Amino acid sequence: MPLTCRGRVRGQEPSRGDVDDALGKFSLTLIDSLDTLVVLNKTKEFEDAVRKVLRDVNLDNDVVVSVFETNIRVLGGLLGGHSLAIMLKEKGEYMQWYNDELLQMAKQLGYKLLPAFNTTSGLPYPRINLKFGIRKPEARTGTETDTCTACAGTLILEFAALSRFTGATIFEEYARKALDFLWEKRQRSSNLVGVTINIHTGDWVRKDSGVGAGIDSYYEYLLKAYVLLGDDSFLERFNTHYDAIMRYISQPPLLLDVHIHKPMLNARTWMDALLAFFPGLQVLKGDIRPAIETHEMLYQVIKKHNFLPEAFTTDFRVHWAQHPLRPEFAESTYFLYKATGDPYYLEVGKTLIENLNKYARVPCGFAAMKDVRTGSHEDRMDSFFLAEMFKYLYLLFADKEDIIFDIEDYIFTTEAHLLPLWLSTTNQSISKKNTTSEYTELDDSNFDWTCPNTQILFPNDPLYAQSIREPLKNVVDKSCPRGIIRVEESFRSGAKPPLRARDFMATNPEHLEILKKMGVSLIHLKDGRVQLVQHAIQAASSIDAEDGLRFMQEMIELSSQQQKEQQLPPRAVQIVSHPFFGRVVLTAGPAQFGLDLSKHKETRGFVASSKPSNGCSELTNPEAVMGKIALIQRGQCMFAEKARNIQNAGAIGGIVIDDNEGSSSDTAPLFQMAGDGKDTDDIKIPMLFLFSKEGSIILDAIREYEEVEVLLSDKAKDRAAILKGKMIPSYIINSNPEMENEEQPSSENDSQNQSGEQISSSSQEVDLVDQESSEENSLNSHPESLSLADMDNAASISPSEQTSNPTENHETTNLNGECTDLDNQLQEQSETEEDSNPNVSWGKKVQPIDSILADWNEDIEAFEMMEKDEL
Numbered sequence: 001m002p003l004t005c006r007g008r009v010r011g012q013e014p015s016r017g018d019v020d021d022a023l024g025k026f027s028l029t030l031i032d033s034l035d036t037l038v039v040l041n042k043t044k045e046f047e048d049a050v051r052k053v054l055r056d057v058n059l060d061n062d063v064v065v066s067v068f069e070t071n072i073r074v075l076g077g078l079l080g081g082h083s084l085a086i087m088l089k090e091k092g093e094y095m096q097w098y099n100d101e102l103l104q105m106a107k108q109l110g111y112k113l114l115p116a117f118n119t120t121s122g123l124p125y126p127r128i129n130l131k132f133g134i135r136k137p138e139a140r141t142g143t144e145t146d147t148c149t150a151c152a153g154t155l156i157l158e159f160a161a162l163s164r165f166t167g168a169t170i171f172e173e174y175a176r177k178a179l180d181f182l183w184e185k186r187q188r189s190s191n192l193v194g195v196t197i198n199i200h201t202g203d204w205v206r207k208d209s210g211v212g213a214g215i216d217s218y219y220e221y222l223l224k225a226y227v228l229l230g231d232d233s234f235l236e237r238f239n240t241h242y243d244a245i246m247r248y249i250s251q252p253p254l255l256l257d258v259h260i261h262k263p264m265l266n267a268r269t270w271m272d273a274l275l276a277f278f279p280g281l282q283v284l285k286g287d288i289r290p291a292i293e294t295h296e297m298l299y300q301v302i303k304k305h306n307f308l309p310e311a312f313t314t315d316f317r318v319h320w321a322q323h324p325l326r327p328e329f330a331e332s333t334y335f336l337y338k339a340t341g342d343p344y345y346l347e348v349g350k351t352l353i354e355n356l357n358k359y360a361r362v363p364c365g366f367a368a369m370k371d372v373r374t375g376s377h378e379d380r381m382d383s384f385f386l387a388e389m390f391k392y393l394y395l396l397f398a399d400k401e402d403i404i405f406d407i408e409d410y411i412f413t414t415e416a417h418l419l420p421l422w423l424s425t426t427n428q429s430i431s432k433k434n435t436t437s438e439y440t441e442l443d444d445s446n447f448d449w450t451c452p453n454t455q456i457l458f459p460n461d462p463l464y465a466q467s468i469r470e471p472l473k474n475v476v477d478k479s480c481p482r483g484i485i486r487v488e489e490s491f492r493s494g495a496k497p498p499l500r501a502r503d504f505m506a507t508n509p510e511h512l513e514i515l516k517k518m519g520v521s522l523i524h525l526k527d528g529r530v531q532l533v534q535h536a537i538q539a540a541s542s543i544d545a546e547d548g549l550r551f552m553q554e555m556i557e558l559s560s561q562q563q564k565e566q567q568l569p570p571r572a573v574q575i576v577s578h579p580f581f582g583r584v585v586l587t588a589g590p591a592q593f594g595l596d597l598s599k600h601k602e603t604r605g606f607v608a609s610s611k612p613s614n615g616c617s618e619l620t621n622p623e624a625v626m627g628k629i630a631l632i633q634r635g636q637c638m639f640a641e642k643a644r645n646i647q648n649a650g651a652i653g654g655i656v657i658d659d660n661e662g663s664s665s666d667t668a669p670l671f672q673m674a675g676d677g678k679d680t681d682d683i684k685i686p687m688l689f690l691f692s693k694e695g696s697i698i699l700d701a702i703r704e705y706e707e708v709e710v711l712l713s714d715k716a717k718d719r720a721a722i723l724k725g726k727m728i729p730s731y732i733i734n735s736n737p738e739m740e741n742e743e744q745p746s747s748e749n750d751s752q753n754q755s756g757e758q759i760s761s762s763s764q765e766v767d768l769v770d771q772e773s774s775e776e777n778s779l780n781s782h783p784e785s786l787s788l789a790d791m792d793n794a795a796s797i798s799p800s801e802q803t804s805n806p807t808e809n810h811e812t813t814n815l816n817g818e819c820t821d822l823d824n825q826l827q828e829q830s831e832t833e834e835d836s837n838p839n840v841s842w843g844k845k846v847q848p849i850d851s852i853l854a855d856w857n858e859d860i861e862a863f864e865m866m867e868k869d870e871l
């Protein structure tokens, strides 16, 4: 916990949900970083760390942990540590005392994980109690029915290594069985796998498929299992999946999730950050061109936001704003540099390091980004930061002689732990006879791309990689907001829905007629809102029903996109005074009244506690808060009342701190402070909200340093400006006469009228609003005036919000000349073809209505599932 400078102990901090399943009170970070120490040539420290692990770590805790995380981080960490310990011992200088103790520990852990595989399918339960195993009442786990594909398919490297190191074959057998089952269950026509699977029945629970979250390392382990174990069947499986990925998911430079049954249908219009590992895997496969393309696209996104947001849309807007310092992009950068030798990738690595130092480095480590848009931090440094990020960035810049062993003799696990390749010829007792699949002859074309070799791939052409990157240089800056790409494509190929969701008007009789034909009915709710429901069976024909389905899908996408856009992003409280100097950035909730920090310059000032602390009456210490940012405790009266009281006392801003002890933005969703139902135009100062944990960081700082200066803004400011002396507190300025003429902390208080910011409670509705009221509602369609609304009705939308829909964005962007040619063509083409092909079928052949209906239900279920998942 790099902000509070403590370790995170499970049960001692508020639960963060699934994320905490990686924590088993087993010194996760220490184990996960063992082999990093050797890579960084910290041999002495490695020796100390191994002794600490052997002395302190207990694997028998009554804690429920994730099988997947424990395998890749702890088992992998112990095996990576063991691999390098025996290497060092053999060299004769360090670790001479070592007697396979880490391996024994790994074996003990391996046996603890085995009960998870006690299912008829052989797929492991997702969680296990380290002390009590599975299904016993005291285990508090074993009732789960589903697991993710990556969770069940990312075991073979660690388990096989454990078997081969120890001679106990059972581990490799279990991991192989799980992989065999997944392979058998792949969707046979697309050769894709879904995101989650029922561990008892083998049914796909989530039928969307990509290369990111939930599936990623399943593919990685098929290819790497071939490399480590030399078993052709793994390569054949990988190649079969890879072919499907390149056919359906790869839409260069994007990688987009699709449905396993309908792989031409995109399942999302956004990508998650985990897929950034994929270019690295493509390098291992030897398919360099798409690796360069996707990596370049990701780099453009990073340059825009300093880090890769957890998810971003196809037009490169932030979808999920946090960034837990994930290493995948650094990993791909390392592999691309190894493959191409192009110094460009060193520049990329330099940018990554600079951004980490500039925006994430805090006094006790590196803090995850809570929100890349504001630069605010989360009190979290996941173990993969030291296990992977440090390792890959170091290796990127290391020369061969910087590393005390030959890194080429090892393979990286998904957590970047090192396993020696000589394991492929050791204890090979588990052969293909244990696998259930039968294999056809390998298609030679699958191997066209394998074995990257710079001599063959880049014969005397150092500019090869650059020539692939060049057309993508502006892909992010010049992109236009898009709708559903595949739907656009379907228009290009001749089909279209007669009515686009973005054009729909609930009062247009022609539109209503079209809806009726498509089996879509409107339900007028009592409060004036309208809901859309589709019954395919009521459609005039199967083609109309299919159009209706596409219309509804567009509506879902449009609605969820608009709701994302309407969310008011959180704000940042940055501590700028000594010794923080801008390093600590706290995530703050905005207010629906007062100065809007996104439109105005930030407000900075020293903080002062108000009296009474809740700020619910006239302050008794106005002299203390005058010209300062007042700290007020939440509770007892409305937020607006507190704001008025501190403003009357002369405060230039306010921070409300939650009175609910222990609350934190890590565990609770941020919210906006609402007004009091009255006119709040009189409140001119900015107001922000901090949960108790973030608030106590400021209160602790006051106790320790007395004078604490903060910056309230929509995005954390560059530390260089802060360090230049602009915000050095007075007691430091006084001690340095040369700095006395520097600009003093300002108490800027912009007093512009904020009438446009009044909250509209009806704006949280996502159902259709009658057209008559749309004008009134459109006043509220400015994103700043809307609350952080939950998305609970993804299939409906407010027409008033359609004024800022993608069509309009397209046009605006076109007029500004910012669209890429491709975007323009796409737009023009879709318009032309819409006009000239009024009744063309979307699909290839017309299916019988029953089978279409069954398919639709599946699609709709999948969409609903994904929407839920997104929530």
Ligand code: DMJ
Pocket (backbone or CB within 6 Å): 072, 217, 274, 326, 327, 328, 384, 414, 415
């Ligand atoms: C790591 O723990 C592993 O790389 C895993 O496969 C997925 N990603 C995280 C870090 O982002």
